[in-house]
Amino acid sequence: MTYQEEIRTRRPTRKRTSPFRWTFADGSSPITPHVVSMTWRNGLFVNWPVDPDALRPHVPDELTLETRDGEAWVSVLPFVLTNAGIRGTPPALRTAVAELNVRTYVRYRGDPALFFFSIDVGTPLVAGVVGRTTRLPVFHAHMRVGATEESVAFSSVRSQLAAGARPQFERTTAARFSASYRPEGDVFEPKPGSLAHWLVERRRFYAPEAGGVLAGEIAHDPWPLQPAHVTIEENTMLEANGLPEPTGEPVAYYCEELPMTGSIPRRLRDR
Numbered sequence: 654m655t656y657q658e659e660i661r662t663r664r665p666t667r668k669r670t671s672p673f674r675w676t677f678a679d680g681s682s683p684i685t686p687h688v689v690s691m692t693w694r695n696g697l698f699v700n701w702p703v704d705p706d707a708l709r710p711h712v713p714d715e716l717t718l719e720t721r722d723g724e725a726w727v728s729v730l731p732f733v734l735t736n737a738g739i740r741g742t743p744p745a746l747r748t749a750v751a752e753l754n755v756r757t758y759v760r761y762r763g764d765p766a767l768f769f770f771s772i773d774v775g776t777p778l779v780a781g782v783v784g785r786t787t788r789l790p791v792f793h794a795h796m797r798v799g800a801t802e803e804s805v806a807f808s809s810v811r812s813q814l815a816a817g818a819r820p821q822f823e824r825t826t827a828a829r830f831s832a833s834y835r836p837e838g839d840v841f842e843p844k845p846g847s848l849a850h851w852l853v854e855r856r857r858f859y860a861p862e863a864g865g866v867l868a869g870e871i872a873h874d875p876w877p878l879q880p881a882h883v884t885i886e887e888n889t890m891l892e893a894n895g896l897p898e899p900t901g902e903p904v905a906y907y908c909e910e911l912p913m914t915g916s917i918p919r920r921l922r923d924r
Contacts, residue, residue, distance in 0.1 A: 687872055687914040690740045695798065695805045696732030697834045697881055698906045700852050701891075701899035703727050708757065708897055713861040716759040716768055721851055724900065727770075728852065729890050730754040731807040731830065732908075733798055740914065751775035751796040753809045753830055755890050758851075759859060761866060761921075766857040770894040773809055773828065787869060787918050788862050794828070804835035811893070828893035831886040836879035836907040843878060849906060853878065858918075865920045873913035881907035 705718055705725035712718045718725055731753050738747035753773040759766055769789055774780035775796035784791035794811040811828035843849035853876045860867045883905045891898070 687870070687916050688740060689738065689916075690912070690914045691734045691737035693873075693908060693911045693913060694733045694735055695800045695807075696730065696908045696911075697805070697807070697832070697883065698728055698730055698853055698878075698908070699832075699883060699885075700726050700728045700904045702901040703897050703899055711770070711894075711896055712757065712759060712768055715861045715866055716761050716859055719758040719760050719765065721848065725757060726852065727755065727757050727891060727896060727899070729830065729888065730756070731809070731832065733800075748776070748779065750779050751798050751807070751809070753794065753796070753807075753890070755894055755896075756858075758855070761859045761868075764857065765855060766859045766868075767855045768859060770896065771828070771890070773811055775809070787860075788867060789858075789860055789918075792828070804833055806833045807831070827889060829887050829889045832883055832888070833886075834881050834883040834905070834907060836909070837882045838880040840877045840879050840909075842875040848904065849878060852904070853906065860918065862920070867918040868921050869918035870916045871913050872915075873911055876906075876908055876911060878906040878908055881905040 702724040703726065705720050705723070708725045708727070709718050731751075733749060733751050735749040736744070736747050737750060752775065755770040755772075756767045757770070759768045772783070772789055772791045773794035773796075774783060774791060775794060775798075777793045780791050780793040783789070792811050794809045796807070796809045798808075799806040808831040809829065843853060856872060857868060857870050860869075883903070
């Protein structure tokens with residue numbers, strides 16, 4: 654059974670009881686139309702502290718690297734997107750795809766956001782479309798996802814650079830990730846000011862492009878997190894992106910399911 658078939662047979666565990674909150678933590682509103690919708694499932698946040706001085710050269714000069722208590726953080730996120738497609742289109746025109754992100758935390762003009770070092774996608778066609786429309790460093794990878802009621806097994810091996818990704822992201826180290834993970838503990842919404850909130854509640858990303866800055870957004874309810882037990886069999890994602898080694902142990906969270914919408918990135922105007 655493929656992960657698309659397996660995900661479709663599983664019953665949702667969480668229902669949305671209110672509309673998406675169309676404001677961000679700083680009280681601002683979305684700046685771009687949200688043209689796509691999808692549902693995040695079986696997702697994991699694995700977050701490592703890193704030396705900010707070692708990470709700073711890997712973040713574009715236009716962006717400010719954000720730290721917490723003197724530490725920068727790098728996150729690896731394996732997950733599956735289901736029911737993904739243009740908003741309002743029928744199920745027959747939607748798809749399911751596995752994804753693996755490597756990211757850090759930045760600010761631009763004072764606004765908190767994400768910066769993606771790489772985005773690996775499990776379907777070549779989707780990888781190409783996402784790379785061209787977002788101009789982010791998107792790669793195609795061979796992925797396998799197996800989800801049961803107890804745990805998730807996720808593996809990814811990068812195969813090639815997708816259209817739209819920047820060539821400087823090609824590395825000699827093979828980009829591989831393999832882990833099994835499961836939730837442990839009750840569902841909680843991260844409280845403002847907590848480390849969990851700082852790590853996950855980011856609704857924008859920035860990407861320098863041709864002398865300017867692109868901005869994209871997602872919108873969704875607060876993340877329904879659970880503490881996660883993770884066994885990582887292989888992880889070269891930091892090394893493959895040329896990133897420094899972590900300075901401490903990872904902090905991990907699990908999210909079973911969350912509907913969301915997203916925008917196509919647009920260039921920000923100079924103030």
